[in-house]
Amino acid sequence: MHPDVQAVSADPVTLVVMGASGDLARTKIYPSLFSLYCQGLLPPDFSIYGFARSNFDASAFRASIAEKLTCRYAPAESCKDRITEFLARCFYVSGSYNASDSFLDLYAAIRAGSHESERVVFYMAIPPFLFSSVAHAIADAGLVRCGSHDTWPRVVIEKPFGRDRRTSDALSADLAQIFPESQTFRIDHYLGKEVVQNLMVIRFANAIFEPLWNSRFIEKIRISWKEDIGVGQRAGYFDNYGIIRDVIQSHLAQILALSAMERPVSDGARDVGDAKVALLQSIVPPSPEEVTIGQYSTGNVASGTAYRSEPGIAGNSRTATYARIKLRIENDRWRGVPFILSAGKGLNTRMSELRITFKPVAENIFCDQPPCLPGNELVARIQPDEALYLTITSKEPGLNLVLTQTDLNLKYQSMFKTTIPDAYDSLLLDVLQNDRSLFIRKDELDAAWDIFTPVLRDIDESGREPELYPLGWDPDAE
Ligand code: NDP
Ligand code: BG6
Numbered sequence: 001m002h003p004d005v006q007a008v009s010a011d012p013v014t015l016v017v018m019g020a021s022g023d024l025a026r027t028k029i030y031p032s033l034f035s036l037y038c039q040g041l042l043p044p045d046f047s048i049y050g051f052a053r054s055n056f057d058a059s060a061f062r063a064s065i066a067e068k069l070t071c072r073y074a075p076a077e078s079c080k081d082r083i084t085e086f087l088a089r090c091f092y093v094s095g096s097y098n099a100s101d102s103f104l105d106l107y108a109a110i111r112a113g114s115h116e117s118e119r120v121v122f123y124m125a126i127p128p129f130l131f132s133s134v135a136h137a138i139a140d141a142g143l144v145r146c147g148s149h150d151t152w153p154r155v156v157i158e159k160p161f162g163r164d165r166r167t168s169d170a171l172s173a174d175l176a177q178i179f180p181e182s183q184t185f186r187i188d189h190y191l192g193k194e195v196v197q198n199l200m201v202i203r204f205a206n207a208i209f210e211p212l213w214n215s216r217f218i219e220k221i222r223i224s225w226k227e228d229i230g231v232g233q234r235a236g237y238f239d240n241y242g243i244i245r246d247v248i249q250s251h252l253a254q255i256l257a258l259s260a261m262e263r264p265v266s267d268g269a270r271d272v273g274d275a276k277v278a279l280l281q282s283i284v285p286p287s288p289e290e291v292t293i294g295q296y297s298t299g300n301v302a303s304g305t306a307y308r309s310e311p312g313i314a315g316n317s318r319t320a321t322y323a324r325i326k327l328r329i330e331n332d333r334w335r336g337v338p339f340i341l342s343a344g345k346g347l348n349t350r351m352s353e354l355r356i357t358f359k360p361v362a363e364n365i366f367c368d369q370p371p372c373l374p375g376n377e378l379v380a381r382i383q384p385d386e387a388l389y390l391t392i393t394s395k396e397p398g399l400n401l402v403l404t405q406t407d408l409n410l411k412y413q414s415m416f417k418t419t420i421p422d423a424y425d426s427l428l429l430d431v432l433q434n435d436r437s438l439f440i441r442k443d444e445l446d447a448a449w450d451i452f453t454p455v456l457r458d459i460d461e462s463g464r465e466p467e468l469y470p471l472g473w474d475p476d477a478e
Contacts, residue, residue, distance in 0.1 A: 008040075008041050008042075008043065008429075008432070008433065009043060009432075009433075010043050010044060011043060011045075011119055012043060012045035012046065012047075012117050012119060013042070013043050013045075013046045013117070013119045013120075013121065013432060014046070014047050014048075014049065014110060014116075014117055014119065014120045014121070015033065015046070015047070015048045015049070015120075015121045015123065016048075016049045016050075016051060016106070016110075016120060016121070016122045016123065016143075017029055017030075017048065017049070017050045017051065017123045017125055018051050018052070018097075018122065018123065018124050018125060018126050018130075018134055019051075019052055019124070019125035019126035019127075019130075020050025020051055020052045020061070020092060020125070021050070021052040021053075021054040021056070021061075021064070022052065022125055022126070023233065023234075024125045024158065025050065025052075025123075025125040026064065026065060026067070026068050027068055028189075028422070028424045029123060029125060029424060029428070030048075030065045030068065030069065030090070031068050031069055031070060031422070031424075032422055032424035032425045032427075032428050033048060033086075033428060034069045034070075034082075034083070034086050035072055035073050035421070035422065035425045036425060036428060036429055036432075037082070037085075037086050038071075038072075038073035038074040038082055039073050041429055041432075042432075046089060047089050047090075047091065047110075047113060048089055048090045048091070049091045049092070049093060049106065049109065049110060050065075050090065050091070050092045050093070051092075051093050051094075051095060051102075051106050052092075052094065052095075053094065053095070053096055053097070054094065055094050056092055056094060057092075058091065058092060061090070061092035062087040062090055062092075065087065065090060066083060066087060069083055069086070071083075072419050072422075073419065091109060091113065093105055093106045093109050097126070097130050097133065097134055097137070098133060098137070100137060100140055100141060102137075103137045103138060103140065103141035103143065104141050106141065106143065107141050107142055107143050110143075118145055118149055118152045118153065119149075119152050119153070120143070120145075120152065120153040120154070121153065121154045121155075121156060121431055121432070122135075122138060122143075122153060122154070122155045122156070123155075123156045124155065124156060124157050124158060125158065127237060128158075128160055128161075128171075128237075131157060131171065131175065132171065132174045132175065135155065135174075135175050135178045135179065136177075136178065138178070139178045144178060144179070150180070150182055150183075151182055151183060151434050152183065153179070153183060154179075154183050154184075154185060154431055154434075155175070155178075155179040155183060155184055155185065156185045156187055156431055157175070157184065157185070157186050157187065158187055159186070159187065159188055159250045160241055160245055160246065160250070161186055161440070161445055162449070163240075163241065163245060163456075164449060164452075164453045164456055164457065165446065165449035165450055165453045166453075168445055168446070168449050169446070172442055172445070181441075181442060185430075185431050185436070185439045186439055186440040186441075186445065187427055187439065187440075188250050188251060188254050188439075188440055189423045189424060189427060190250075190251040190254055190255065190352075190382070190423070191254055191423075191427070191438040191439070191440075192422075192423030192424060192425075192426040192427040192430075192438055193382055193383070193423045194386055194412065194420050194421065194423075195380050195381065195382045195383075195386045195387075195388070195412075196254075196255060196258065196382060197426070197438070198380070198388070199255070199258045199259055199354070199380060200258060200267065200272070202380070202388065203259070203263075204263055209378075210263070212358065213333070214333045214334070215333065215334055215335055215336045215337045217358055217359055218337055218356060218357070218358055218359065219337070219357045219358060219359045219375055220337060220338045220339075220340065220357050221256075221259065221260070221337065221338075221339045221340070221354070221355070221356050221357070222339075222340045222341075222342070222354075222355045222357070223252045223255050223256055223259075223339070223340070223341045223342075223352075223353075223354050223355075224341075224342050224343075224351070224352065224353055224355065224476070225247055225248075225251065225252060225342070225343040225344070225351075225352040226343075226344055226347040226348070226349055226350060226351050226352070226475075227344070227345045227346070227347065227350050228346070228347055228348060228349050228350050228472070229345065229346070229350075230296065230304070230305060230307065230310060230321075230345055230346050230471070231307070231310055231313070231321070231345060235310050235311060235312035235313050236312050238319070238321075239312070239313050239314070239317055239319050241319075242319045242320045242321075242323075243320050243321055243322060243323050243343050243344060243345065244291075244293075244320060244323050244325070244343075244452060244455075244456060244459075245452075245456065246343075247343040248323060248325060248341050248343050248452070249448055249449065249451075249452045250448070251343075251352075252341045252343060253280065253341075253448045253451065253452075254276075254440075254448075255354055255382075256279075256283075256327070256339060256341065257276040257279050257280055257444075258276070259354055259356075259380075260279050260329060260333075260334060260339070261275040261276050261278065261279040262275050262278065262279070262333070263275070267437070268437065269435065269436040269437035269439075272437050273436075273437075273441045273443075273444060276444055277441070277443050277444050277447050279329070279331075280444065280447035280448055280450075280451065281447045281450075282329050282330050282331045282334075283327050283328070283329050283330075283339075283451050284327070284328045284329070284330055285450065285451050285452070285453075285454045285455065286325050286326060286327055286451075286452075286455050287455070288455060288458050288459070288462075288464070290325060290326040290327075290455075291323060291324070291325050291326075291455050291459070292322075292323065292324040292325075292467070293320035293322065293323050293459065293464065293466040293467070294320060294321065294322035294323070294344065294466050294467045294468065294469045295307050295308075295317075295318075295319065295320060295321045295322065295466040295467075295468055295469070296321050296322070296344075296345065296346030296347075296468075296469055296470070296471050296473070297468040297469065297470060297471070298470065298471060299468075299469070299470020299471060299472075299473070304346075304471040304472075306471075307319070307321050307346070318463065318464070318465055318466060319466075320459070320466045321344060321345045321346055321466070322342075322343070322344030322345070322346075322347070322466070322469060322475070323342065323343060323344070324340065324341070324342040324475070325340070325341045325342070325455075326338050326339070326340055327339040327340075327341060327451070342475060344469075344473075344475065346469075346471045346472070346473070347472070347473055347474065347475065348472050348473060348474040348477075349474075350383070350384065351381070351383060351384065352381075352382040352383055353379055353380060353381045353382060354379070354380040354382070355377060355378075355379050356377065356378045356379075357374075357375055357376075357377050358375040358376040358377065358378070359375050360373060360374060360375040361373070361375075366401070366403055373393050373403060373405075374391075374405070376390060376391055376392055376393075377390070377391045378390050379391075385411070385412075385413065386411075386412035386413070386420060387409060387410060387411045387412060388409075388410040389407045389408060389409040389410065390407065390408045391405050391406070391407055392405070392406060392407075392408060393405060393406075394406050426438070427439075
């Protein structure tokens, strides 16, 4: 969270990317490692071993990575050279995830390159059903070396961490046999997004917000997430999980925790984690009536594919692609304030935001019958076009007294004339620096599953049908 070039250790590091041929590896992990490399934030002696089943030779693999590398942090004139230098550190081993010989081949390749070290990061960029078996295969091949460190080797696991509290516990217990908690980094990449990282700073480094941050002044809080595309290539995964597990239990619950938690004792990982856990444990699991679920269909749109007609999705799938959940927090600060979390694919736009609606002025001298004006709103727009803005009522210039709603607007692009890092740049650097503040602790994961497991079970067991909505629907227009 606090990258400090001076603090980057010069000790050699080996990164092993499981599922190196996949979407996440190619579009996020390698480009972010390249960004860190260009900024001098990788140690001088680093190497990256990709592992997957696809049968690439070294040059084909490097070419497939190179397609997605961008020169965000390298001057255009030297970019080609930087890419060539970076690719020279990238190796590839093709093998099967369930063949021990393949992992021995990986070990042999690392040794042959003289990159054997205790300082290894294993990145699990593979489908979740492979996490456990691959972790065991890594250990069986001798790749996990017990050394003098209690924080090396490190494993990075992508969400989803299980399907509910029970499966999450089982996965954690199994992985803990190989990688203790101190070596496990559970990624929720929304925590690496710039505006999400700013939430704590806005709340706790400005005197004006915290006194108002409670049920006396706040009417409601909405956390909204929209995508204007369908499930794309991830149909098999998505149909097994649905939008509540995919986005709400993870990304939106984390944004909620950061925006509603009490002030942590410090900004250190343990204190922030404690504050988030306490908040998540105060949330009342929603009843089925507090949850709306939907699924995109073609509706009146001529182009586009209904969810049930997407390749890989059963024609009678009941998986929710949209959900809206009303949550209540049972503590002194928030009792009575609704927190409305909504997420959907196949909607009208791509955006995610936190919107805090304050109560209107109780005795407004500018209105005959108050409340005549809406309350202020503070919006943290996470994407696209990162911004923080506050709507306020002010007087329109002129001889008459006319009140109008305006924005105090902090637009990142115009205010901070700098490249906004990708979430994975920040998170991968944190893994290397052993900064755990943006990663999910086991007790945090438990608390998040405890909120959503009962309603997910109800939806699964009752066979509840999602309401169909047309592609391009705007839930906020209703
Ligand atoms: P992919 O579906 O692209 O899978 C990654 C690689 O795993 C593939 O290239 C493939 O490599 C191998 N693989 C895929 N399916 C199977 C299978 N059925 N059996 C064996 N191997 C298989 O996944 P992503 O890269 O999209 O995601 C990786 C992880 O990251 C997942 O846990 C996902 O939930 C998570 N994630 C992904 C995000 C994204 O933006 N893509 C965002 C957030 C989380 P090969 O066939 O060469 O072995
Ligand atoms: C992933 C979800 O975690 O986040 C996907 O599994 C979603 O369904 C993706 O598309 C969105 O990430 P971003 O960073 O593009 O908003």
